[in-house]
Amino acid sequence: MTELRIEKLTVRYGRGPSVHTAADEVSLTVPASQTLGLVGESGSGKSTVARAAAGLVSADSGTIKLGGKPLPRRGLRPVQMIFQDPRSSLDPRMSIGESIAECLPSRFSRSARRSEISRLLDMVHLDPTRRGARPPELSGGQLQRVAIARVLAARPAVVVADEITSALDVSVQGAVLNLVRELQTELGLSLLFISHNLAVVRYVASQVAVMRTGRILEAGPADQVFHRPQHSYTRQLLDAVPDTLRSTP
Amino acid sequence: MRLLTVLRTPMGVVASIILVLVLLTAIVAPLLWNDAAEARNTANLNSGPSAEHPLGTDVLGRDLLLRTLVATRLTVLLALGATGVALGLGILFGAAPVLLGHRAGRLAVSAVNIAVAFPGLLLALVLALILGVGELSAMWAIGIAGAPSFARLCQTLVASVAERDYIAAARLAGKSRFRILLRHVLPNIAEPLIVNATIAAGAALLAFAGLSFLGLGVQSPSYDWGRMMMEGLDRIYLNPIAALAPGVAVVIAGLAFNLMGEALARSLSTPRIPVAWGMRPRRPYPQKAEERGDGEPADHLAGPGHADSSEPAGPAAYPEAVLTLRDLRVSLPGHLGCLTPVRGISLRIAPGEAVGIVGESGSGKSLTALAAAQLVEEPLAVRAATLKFCGADLMLRPQSTRDRSRYQRLLGRSLAVVFQDPMTSFNPTMRIGAQLVEGMRFHDGVERSWAQARAVDRLGAVGIEEPERRAAMYPHEFSGGMRQRAMIAMGLMGDPQLIIADEPTTALDVTVQKQVLELLDEVRSASSVALMLISHDIAVVRQVCDRIAVMYGGRIVEELPADRLAEQAQHPYTRALIAAVPDMNTDLDEPLATIPGRPVDLSQRSAGCPFAPRCPLATQRCHEQDPALIPAGDSGGAHRVACWHPVVDAGRAALAEADRSAGEPASAEGSELS
Numbered sequence: 001m002t003e004l005r006i007e008k009l010t011v012r013y014g015r016g017p018s019v020h021t022a023a024d025e026v027s028l029t030v031p032a033s034q035t036l037g038l039v040g041e042s043g044s045g046k047s048t049v050a051r052a053a054a055g056l057v058s059a060d061s062g063t064i065k066l067g068g069k070p071l072p073r074r075g076l077r078p079v080q081m082i083f084q085d086p087r088s089s090l091d092p093r094m095s096i097g098e099s100i101a102e103c104l105p106s107r108f109s110r111s112a113r114r115s116e117i118s119r120l121l122d123m124v125h126l127d128p129t130r131r132g133a134r135p136p137e138l139s140g141g142q143l144q145r146v147a148i149a150r151v152l153a154a155r156p157a158v159v160v161a162d163e164i165t166s167a168l169d170v171s172v173q174g175a176v177l178n179l180v181r182e183l184q185t186e187l188g189l190s191l192l193f194i195s196h197n198l199a200v201v202r203y204v205a206s207q208v209a210v211m212r213t214g215r216i217l218e219a220g221p222a223d224q225v226f227h228r229p230q231h232s233y234t235r236q237l238l239d240a241v242p243d244t245l246r247s248t249p
Numbered sequence: 250m251r252l253l254t255v256l257r258t259p260m261g262v263v264a265s266i267i268l269v270l271v272l273l274t275a276i277v278a279p280l281l282w283n284d285a286a287e288a289r290n291t292a293n294l295n296s297g298p299s300a301e302h303p304l305g306t307d308v309l310g311r312d313l314l315l316r317t318l319v320a321t322r323l324t325v326l327l328a329l330g331a332t333g334v335a336l337g338l339g340i341l342f343g344a345a346p347v348l349l350g351h352r353a354g355r356l357a358v359s360a361v362n363i364a365v366a367f368p369g370l371l372l373a374l375v376l377a378l379i380l381g382v383g384e385l386s387a388m389w390a391i392g393i394a395g396a397p398s399f400a401r402l403c404q405t406l407v408a409s410v411a412e413r414d415y416i417a418a419a420r421l422a423g424k425s426r427f428r429i430l431l432r433h434v435l436p437n438i439a440e441p442l443i444v445n446a447t448i449a450a451g452a453a454l455l456a457f458a459g460l461s462f463l464g465l466g467v468q469s470p471s472y473d474w475g476r477m478m479m480e481g482l483d484r485i486y487l488n489p490i491a492a493l494a495p496g497v498a499v500v501i502a503g504l505a506f507n508l509m510g511e512a513l514a515r516s517l518s519t520p521r522i523p524v525a526w527g528m529r530p531r532r533p534y535p536q537k538a539e540e541r542g543d544g545e546p547a548d549h550l551a552g553p554g555h556a557d558s559s560e561p562a563g564p565a566a567y568p569e570a571v572l573t574l575r576d577l578r579v580s581l582p583g584h585l586g587c588l589t590p591v592r593g594i595s596l597r598i599a600p601g602e603a604v605g606i607v608g609e610s611g612s613g614k615s616l617t618a619l620a621a622a623q624l625v626e627e628p629l630a631v632r633a634a635t636l637k638f639c640g641a642d643l644m645l646r647p648q649s650t651r652d653r654s655r656y657q658r659l660l661g662r663s664l665a666v667v668f669q670d671p672m673t674s675f676n677p678t679m680r681i682g683a684q685l686v687e688g689m690r691f692h693d694g695v696e697r698s699w700a701q702a703r704a705v706d707r708l709g710a711v712g713i714e715e716p717e718r719r720a721a722m723y724p725h726e727f728s729g730g731m732r733q734r735a736m737i738a739m740g741l742m743g744d745p746q747l748i749i750a751d752e753p754t755t756a757l758d759v760t761v762q763k764q765v766l767e768l769l770d771e772v773r774s775a776s777s778v779a780l781m782l783i784s785h786d787i788a789v790v791r792q793v794c795d796r797i798a799v800m801y802g803g804r805i806v807e808e809l810p811a812d813r814l815a816e817q818a819q820h821p822y823t824r825a826l827i828a829a830v831p832d833m834n835t836d837l838d839e840p841l842a843t844i845p846g847r848p849v850d851l852s853q854r855s856a857g858c859p860f861a862p863r864c865p866l867a868t869q870r871c872h873e874q875d876p877a878l879i880p881a882g883d884s885g886g887a888h889r890v891a892c893w894h895p896v897v898d899a900g901r902a903a904l905a906e907a908d909r910s911a912g913e914p915a916s917a918e919g920s921e922l923s
Contacts, residue, residue: 041758042729056417075423089414093436099415102432103422139847147418154422169609169785169848174829174841181840196758199831203841226833240763241833242788 002067002157004030004053004079004190009062011048022048024214025062030158030207033188037205037222039198039237045214046194050162053192054081066157076105080156084163086143090135096121096146097131103153120149124179141172148179158190165200173200180204198241202226210234252443255509255516264508271502275325278318286315297488305488307480316477317494324473325502327388327466328454334392335399335453336446340435342396343403347411347434348426358404364397373456377465384473387466391456395449402445406438413437444513451506458499474499571747571779572598572621575635579616581628588851591616592803595878598747601777603770605790605811607826608800611848614783617800618749621781622666639663639746661688665740665778667733669752674736675724681708681735682720689742700742707738711768730761737768747779748772754789766793787814787826796887799823802849802859805878809888817888819881819895822860858893866894 011023023045030036040046051057053064055071064071066078080103083089090099097117104113118128124145135143144164151159161180165173181204184191195201201208202222209219210231218231229235255261290310297305304313342361346354373394380386410416411434419429460466461475462482469476474495481492579591591613598604608614620631623643636643641659668674675684685704689695701720708716711734724732733753740748750769754762770793773780784790790797791811798808799820807820818824828842835841846863858864861871871893878891 041760051417054417054421056420077421077423080421081417083414083418085414089418091415091419091433091437094432102419102424150418170787171609171826171829171844171848174831175843177831178840178843198759199833199835202833203831203835203837236760238833240759242786242792 002078002190003032004158004192005063005065005068006049006053007063007065009049009052009064010060011045011052011057012060021214023052023059026211026214026216028192028209028216028219030190030192032190034207035184035191035193035205036207036209037201038192038194038209038211039196039201040211041196043213044211046196046211047162048214049211050081050160050192050194053158054079054160056081076103076154078157079160080151080154080158081160081162082144082147082151082164085167086140086147087135087167089147090143090150092135095132095134096138099146100131100150100153103150105155116153120153121146123152123183124149139172140168141175144168144172144176145179148176148183152183152187156189158192160192160194162194163196166195166197177203198226198237210237252440252513252517255512258512258516260508261512261516264505264512267501267505268509271321271325271505274318275322278315279322282315282319286311286319288312295484295488298490304490304494307491313477313481313491313494316472317474317498320473320477320495321498321502323384323467323471324454324457324475324499327384327457327473328450328502328506330388331391331395331453331457332446332450334389335395335449336442338393338396339399339403340442342400344407344430344434346404347407347430350426361397361400361404365401367397369394369398370456370459373460374465377460382465382468384467384471387457387460391453391460394456395453399442399445399449403438403442406441407434410434410437440517444510444517447513448507448510451503451510454503454506455499458495569640570597570599570637571602571639572596572781573635573637574617574621574633577617577620577631577633577636579613579620579625580630580632582630583628590803590851591620594800594803594805596798596805596808598779598781600746600779601773602796603773603780603782603794605794605797606781606783606800607785607787607790607797609785609848611851612800613803614800615751618666618751618781618783622664622749623660624666662743663746665737665743665745665748667736667740667748667750667753669755675732677724680721680723681727685720685735685739685742688739703742704738707741708735710741711735711738711772712764713738728761729757730765733757733761733765734768737765737772741772745778747781749781749783751783752785753782755784755786762789769793786830788830788832799826803851804859804875804891805889806860806892807890808878809881809890813888819888819890819897820860820892821864821866821894821896824896858891866896868894 006026006028009023009026010021013020013022026045026049028036028038028049038046038049048057052059055064055073055077071077071079090096094102100117100120101113104116108116117131121128121131126142126145126149130138135146138146147164164180165176168176177200180191180193183189184204191204193201193204205222207220208222208225210217210225210233212233218225218229218234225234226238229238256265288311290306293302293306293310295306295308296302296310299305302312302314304317307313307316342357345357348354349357373391376390376393377387380390416429416433419433424432457466457473458475458478461473462479464479467473467476472480477495478492478499481488481490481495485492574594574596577591577594577596578589581588581590590611594613594617596604596617606614606617616625616629619625620633621636621638625631633644639659641656643656675681679687682701682704685707686697686700689700689703705716705720708720713719713731713734719727719731719735724735727735736753737748748769753769754765757765766789769780769782772778780793782790782794787797787799791814794811796808797811797814798805799822800806801822807818807823809818809823814823814827818827822844825842825844829844831841844863849859855861855872856875857870857872858867858875861867864871874893876891876893878889880886881888881890881895882897
């Protein structure tokens, strides 16, 4: 797997007096085969960084390098993205099998495609015989699994996951998080995992960065950021997490 | 195919029949009567209607009825051709932003904006003159004149689809813009385009008749309805039918296309489950007082939820609760029978008490709240054995307008509702202060200046800094958390006895969420307002509430004091919910606990416990009988649970955990319980 290095990334929206700097000299590194959790509130610029890392938003300045090389601009992209709302990220007119097939590299033959789609569906714990189902027939959690299978079809070097559980019920969230963790370790994925939920980030990420108003305030190993936060804002975020529900053993 | 649903409406059926007749005529008539319609009869020029020629004959003695029928083909073909031109050009210009990228796309958008400003018919006339006389040039003229409105429509539709994440995903898959347009954009905008093209075909038919009538369209020896009208006009006083018959044909065919378009538009925008509208009264007062109490609604899917219509729990020390619900049901009458998203909820909220309602989406928690707030609208119907708010029986139909306005005043003053997304609850064009004042003046008829002072005071009370300046601002100038505060301030304008908050923090960030929850708690303790807090997040609810009701499949499956939640919850669903939420102490080496299976499907409910299909402890009995909500063991009635196999002690909890991790349902029937 490959390392994704973002250096001094600046992204601005709008022009003239209404210009808004969504990302302000952001530097981040997603280490090879590790998960970097990016934490922040809405409007902090997390999603802009995610979209820039995937090449969906062009940077005003700064560099994004994958294994030391700039991101390619055409063809199947090596940085793939999983979106927040699976109902919006899968074409409602296409069967889930077709959606996954779209991301398969072109070297697959027709018959190889079929078995590959089955393998991917199986990998995200969905019944391969449901390949013909259309998105409205599936639940939110199942659709998010399809979205994950589609991303894996592209054989990505890095996966960007942008708030992938916040549109799901808590009862489903756990299953998706388990899957993400399982696949990350199994396939050795490099993962940029974005969420406003600290408990969720803590569960999946080994490295954590905290973002606010377009800037990175603090970054480091998860253990350090969560237990010995340096920035007052990080402490504020940690204080706001609801108390533990389970009885302490 | 979804378009075929049009045949379920009377208008759709009529439109389809006429349209099919018109199209059949267009295909068949020229095959059968083309020669007969051309046959000249010099002995019978310009005759009136007769047995041989029902509509008479024209200048050359040709039969007008046959000519009208034969002309259908050319008329319809030209109209469809013009529509095709308009649609094609429209899609081309409308999709330009997707195909050409931002800069060139913006140019196309401006071009369309200018073109839309020209009146269509005038443009068609000018173009027809420029392109020259003849049927093909007239077709292009009408097509080009119709293109700008299609282009505008396409741009709007394309823009709404282009923002979807699946377009971004297709870009990441390396697909070309043209391919994205063909595979993802066009299929998703096809329906509205087809509807509009159908209506436009009717308009094109009329426009073509106009051009031909003016002599700019079809030229002799070809003929369409417009040309026939022109020829008949010379002798309108001698044989009016010669001009009127093709005119009537234009009206019928034009109407067929228009009606079809309207019917399609209607059937596509209505929900897929056709609902029997108008079966219940709009306001939730379904029965007279003496008819109530006999419990069961006439739907077969309701299940045995009546079992817990016993007096709801709640501190008995309060003689009069703020809100009392007994056997509350919300149902949706439909063509497949009655769906009942809320079935038999009993709940009592005492003054100053905070009660949380927890459940996943589709559990009926929001509907319960809306029903309590009298905000449920048709086709949903509310029934309850008791629905009392501040002592007033809301299930009684108010007899006079005075009673009705008394009810409204009571609800307006004493009940505050806070929704998930405050942006949609505020009017974007009105200042925040004015919106707070408006509600108060409507319900209480107080002085404006007094109400304004109160609005500023209330905004200050919910922790908004510089309330005077903020009151003069518009909703979009507020942040999400600030809007939610303003929403709560609006509820505090009156003298609320109960605040119903439906997922008030779901759209907010953790830090803001904490502030809003603290604010709700402050408001409650400062003025002893009762609170009904609805959320899918059990951790959020536990922070604020005294008592928690867990809903599943439209029922309360467990109700317990908040401090018992962590250790003494007995329903397997409640325990699973608690286990599923990761927190800052979750063991990182273990997978998170999950709840297998899917939430209940309302249309496929069985007789048993709704959670049974997903429950690790479920037995045969659970699948067959729905358990009643009954007091649990040692709680003295404060803790109630609806389960045949409640998890009562640590040993049993361990067993349940073991079963869950083994992934197989417990097979032995709990004989000690039956």
